[in-house]
Amino acid sequence: MVRAWYLIAGFCLLLAGCSDAPSDSSNDQPGGERHxxxxxxxxxxxxxSRQLTLSATVEPRIQVNLTSRTQGVVSSIAIEESDFVEAGQTLAQFDVAEQRAELRRAEARAYEAKLEFERLQQLRESNTISIAELQRAEATYAAAAAERDLWQTRIDFGAILAPLSGIVTGRYIEVGESIEAQQALFSLANMDELVVRPGVSERDIRHLSVGDDVPVLLDGLPDQEFRGTIRRIFPIADRSSRLLRIEVLLPEEAYEQGVRPGFLGRLPLTVDPRxxxxxxxxxxxxxxxxxxxxxxxxxxxxxxxxxxxxxxxxxxxxxxxxxxxxxxxxxxxxxxxxxxxxxxxxxxxx
Missing domain, CATH: 2.40.420.20 (conserved putative lor/sdh protein from methanococcus maripaludis s2 fold)
Known part of the structure; x- marks a missing residue:
């Protein structure tokens, strides 16, 4: 029993010695405060700043699709795709021989009606005829002149003229082909004004304004950076995507530098700059x-x-x-x- 008491006392002394051992003070500062x-x-x-990357296809800002205003047979075509044409230049011609014959007949009728109207005018001055007879002659002359003008218009429709200066981007007819009214003939584009029209989210559009200068990178010309200008911001968002389109105009010389419609353009933009x-x-x-x-x-x-x-x-x-x-x-x-x-x-x- 005494031996057990000595063992317990020794164990207690050992614990007391351990409690006096120095503690880890790596988190403490002099004075004992813990940090x-x-x-x-x-x-x-x-x-x-918010970084935004948009993408869109390069397009001509002005592109015109020409359709036939009359029916007929193509007698000649003066241009090919990729040709440059001036405004008013003849692109194709329809066979209008029948219309010319009808025009000559209409001109003869109009001339005859004019002579009759002038003769009755002289008779009316001498009170030989009634005013009603003169009015009927005047109406006949007007109708004949209108028919003459109609056939002249149909002949004019047989000449397909370029409405603007630009590049022929599509030709859809051949010589000898019979054409119906409203059939597609050519497409023209003004390559001096190339644009991209990307969509912008509704939360970012408020940071963009017409006239802003933006960079445009093209996959087809990876070594060049073009500076575009926001030409307009469309007023209505797309109902499905909720995006509003902007129109970015490329430099006037972009086409000469190798930019072509159909190229993919990327626009790395900084919006809400901070x-x-x-x-x-x-x-x-x-x-x-x-x-x-x-x-x-x-x-x-x-x-x-x-x-x-x-x-x-x-x-x-x-x-x-x-x-x-x-x-x-x-x-x-x-x-x-x-x-x-x-x-x-x-x-x-x-």
Missing amino acids: TPIAAYEVTPRDL PNALAVPAAAIGEDAEQRYIYRVVNERLERTYIEVGITRGQWTEVLSGIDEGDVVLATNPIDMRDGTAVRIVNWRG
Whole structure:
């Protein structure tokens, strides 16, 4: 029994000796105060501008599809696809021999009606005929003149003229082919005005304006960058995609530099520019009674600072007021921290 008592006493002395052993003071500072390890971030200006990449196919701004205004047989074609034509130039001609014959007959009738009308005018001056007879002759002459003009118009419709200067992008007829009214003949495009018309989301369109200068990159010409101008913004969003189209006009010399309709254009845009925003990690912001706050690190202690925040881009939130460039702040969730807590920085973020 005595032996057991000595064993217990010895064990107690051993425990007491262990409790007097020096403890790990790696988290402590002189004076015995414990410093909480934290991750910190030094506030520096960041670019929080919104980056947006749009894409669309290059198109001629003005493209015209020519259709026949009369029926007939194609007698000649003066151009090929890819030819440049001037406004008013003849592209094709229909056989209008029948229309010319009808025109000559209509001209003869109109001439005859004119002579009769002039003869009755002289008789009316001498009160030989009634005014009603003169009026009937005048109406007959007017009808004959209208028929003459109609056949002249049909002959004119037989000549297919270019309505604008541009490149022939499509030819859909051949010599000898019988053509019906409203049948497609040619398509023309003005290559001096090439555009891309990408869609823009409703949240980004407000940052764009007519006249803005934008870069345009083309897959077909990867070594060149073209500067386009927003020519117009369409007024209505697409009902299915909710996108609003913009029309970006390429430089006038783009076609001469190798740009062709059908090329894919990409537009890397910067919208809502904020190139030098002060920001902190979004996770470092706390909320207290509808106020936002962060903890600044001042003399190795946390100091709660209320802030006004702006936009959030990814993991960064813009701070409009409350901090300055160069401030060191707690970079992690502040919910378990307290004002005045002693800290030591073991990791830097950013």
